Amino acid sequence: MDTIWNPWHGCVRYSPGCAHCYVYRRDEAVGRDPAVPAPTSTFDLPVRRDAAGRYVLPSGSVVYTCLTSDFFLDLADPWRPPAWEMIRQRDDLTFVIITKRVERAHACLPPDWESGWHNVRICATVECAEVAQARMRALLALPARHRSVICEPLLGRIDLSPYLGRQIESVTVGGESGPDARPCDYAWVLDLRRQCAEAGVAFRFKQTGARFVRDGRTYLVPRRLQLSQAAKAAIDLPSAHDPI
Numbered sequence: 001m002d003t004i005w006n007p008w009h010g011c012v013r014y015s016p017g018c019a020h021c022y023v024y025r026r027d028e029a030v031g032r033d034p035a036v037p038a039p040t041s042t043f044d045l046p047v048r049r050d051a052a053g054r055y056v057l058p059s060g061s062v063v064y065t066c067l068t069s070d071f072f073l074d075l076a077d078p079w080r081p082p083a084w085e086m087i088r089q090r091d092d093l094t095f096v097i098i099t100k101r102v103e104r105a106h107a108c109l110p111p112d113w114e115s116g117w118h119n120v121r122i123c124a125t126v127e128c129a130e131v132a133q134a135r136m137r138a139l140l141a142l143p144a145r146h147r148s149v150i151c152e153p154l155l156g157r158i159d160l161s162p163y164l165g166r167q168i169e170s171v172t173v174g175g176e177s178g179p180d181a182r183p184c185d186y187a188w189v190l191d192l193r194r195q196c197a198e199a200g201v202a203f204r205f206k207q208t209g210a211r212f213v214r215d216g217r218t219y220l221v222p223r224r225l226q227l228s229q230a231a232k233a234a235i236d237l238p239s240a241h242d243p244i
């Protein structure tokens with residue numbers, strides 16, 4: 001089972017990919033300040049139990065963590081240690097942590113992290129060439145059992161080839177959604193796919209985004225079709241490496 005755990009909500013814009021952040025869009029629509037993060041009512045979800053004493057999240061679940069904030073946000077520093085504690089306790093779950101702040105991650109790891117916990121996947125967002133070098137170097141330097149890259153919203157051509165290899169398990173690519181979405185050019189997607197193929201890294205084209213460009217022509221893709229249109233391209237690649 002896949003589930004979402006948002007231990008805190010709210011974030012501060014950090015890089016080009018944040019310009020049209022959906023957290024900002026949704027919070028501002030209801031008069032809430034998205035730049036003031038706070039713990040949520042589901043802060044303890046991983047260790048929550050039902051009336052029979054069983055964990056609410058079943059063993060084996062994949063838990064997408066902190067999707068309405070950033071797990072390594074500095075304003076969240078006080079809440080992260082208890083969050084790590086719950087992640088440690090639920091070593092039967094897989095926690096997927098997607099971050100634009102991978103450069104901060106090393107300083108935010110728990111004391112007994114060592115070479116990484118088997119139940120945590122760190123995914124660095126790399127949305128454009130300007131951030132690629134610093135984030136990929138930080139991701140590769142980070143002790144972790146599982147490392148992935150998310151190029152979403154893909155904002156331009158990115159050269160990841162110097163960094164791809166066994167240490168990176170997958171690259172996921174997608175366009176931007178929302179009314180002000182910036183274009184995602186299929187040529188950029190295919191270029192990343194080629195880099196992954198050459199390095200033997202798993203590749204996934206997750207969604208087209210709302211403004212998809214192919215052969216110089218722009219297509220406005222409704223939200224409900226963005227995933228299925230990407231799937232129709234059928235360009236995903238498996239990894240050529242054994243899991244680390």
Ligand code: SF4
Pocket residue numbers: 011012013014015017018021022023024067068069070100
């Ligand atoms: S890091 Fe993520 S959640 Fe935070 S502002 Fe940027 S896009 Fe939004």
